[in-house]
Amino acid sequence: MRPFRFAAVLRSAASGREWAAKARRLEDSGYGALYVPDHLVGPRFAPLAAMTAAACATSTLRVGTLVFANDYRHPAVLAKEAASLDVLSDGRLEFGLGTGWMAQDYHRAGLPLDPPGTRVDRLVEAIAVMRGLWRGGPFSFAGEHYTIDALEQEPPPVQRPGPPLLLGSGGPRMLRLAAREADIVNLTLRVRADGTGPDTGDGGPDAFARKIDIVREAAGDRFAAIELGTSILQVGAPRDAASWSAAAPAAQAGTPQILAGGPAEMADRLRHWRETLGLTHFVLHHETDLDAFAPVVAELAAI
Template identity: 65%
Template sequence: MAGRRFRFGAVVRGAESAREWAEKARRLEDSGFDVLLVPDHLVGPRLAPVAALMAAACATTRLRVGTLVFANDFRHPAVLAKETATLDLLSDGRLEVGLGTGWMAADYAGAGLAFEPPGTRVDRLAEAIAVLKGLWGDEPFTHEGAHYRITALDQHPKPLQRPHPKLLLGGGGRRMLRLAAREADVVNLGMRVRPDGTGPDGTDGGLKAFLAKLETVREAAGPRYNDIELGTSIMQLGIRKPNESWSAAHTTTQDETPQVLLGTHHDITDKLRYWRDEHDISYYVLHHERDLPTFTPIAESLAST
């Protein structure tokens, strides 16, 4: 992974009009960011991903668009394969497909969906990835598994990017990270989610746990490790002026990881370079839209390095 350049993405959740959404996409494109990312939840003030990504792509020329992440349980993978192939074609090959099991219990409860154990959802996701890659391929595809059955299906259009758009998988659990290491083009390292789907598992924080996740990916990826782009989400950002004091209230268990960036502009750029050069993490996703004005100068200063 030596020499991999930085890439920066930002999660953008919503807008009150088509014009506002297009303006957000264009501002991101002009600010050193590479990817606009949309989450996928059934509850809360968030735009639906497929339509939002198409609108963002139409409003821009360079900016890539993607999800963080499609919830696998919300769509049959044959439907998702068709939608994403169409999105990739109509965006001139700028789509990145982030995919996860689905995790937020409130989504399932509100829609009357069965919220099955994590192991079942990971098994289903693994099958869905096989179906997606098969349907993105050039030949009719057949699959018979525990969760999906596909019979000689040959979908068109095919994605413009070959063999398929970048596939991002993320998570903090060992099983999910091993799946990502085997199947993904981009692995987003995060915290493990509580089994009841109510939020991150607070026992999964800290530098030791983060480094263990990196090692899990290295071991599971084997010879394909150098082909994987490693990333993580910036969950907390705080920039101070030189010699300015820093409140202990800003600190968390993740302070030593690249998920928390605190200090001067120089401190933060040095930390990002360290995690890229020493631990191969080159893709950073700004998770909170409110931090865009603060983080943009950092993204611009590192974008070409």
């Protein structure tokens, strides 16, 4: 049985010193990773700069994204940036990647929001491009969306054959892609095709369990190698809906994304989800929950 591993999403700080202190707090509290989101609107740092600063302020904390939006950067550019960060962090990068989905990002930046199928097709090619470049040596690729002509990028990532790939997955096609390609799968609600938010009709414990069944079936023999997890949207007492970039907690009542009660009850629930669903990687989604969740991390991290 895999040990528990915890990460937390942080978005911003008033200064570089405050950001570094936040990163060190996570490291000292037993978290394994700091994740940053990737949106063009809203109060949040750009992910590459934020991850680099967090890595420089810590020595063991891993840094990652939840998740890079593939549509915002050409994969050859992102592969180069990721490899550089992996070297500079001594191999502590966790590479979260998704299609990009939030309509506000696209519309306000003047970017075309293609249909979901097109965005997933592009993501499939991007994964192939980045992994090909990370392997080292001249790499060529001819796809519908990207063409690479004998490109060689140096230095390669420290982690071989590349940083672990995290895919956030809610809909069946993304779940199957994650089953084939991801090292870490973060289970989410399916996103509405128009990019206006998560599809709350996809919520609840039965739908959550079906997602794991899809991953298991599509992964086949490699299922045991996948680190399976989800984001914790709410801990402790119930409260109103989450921020506009995240799922509404009410839609996920009864799933591992909602943890009610005190620290002992929350720890028991996480043990239950590990034993029954195989979930071991939990991402705290709101910084305001750090204090309430700290005893749970202290009790369960790495066991």
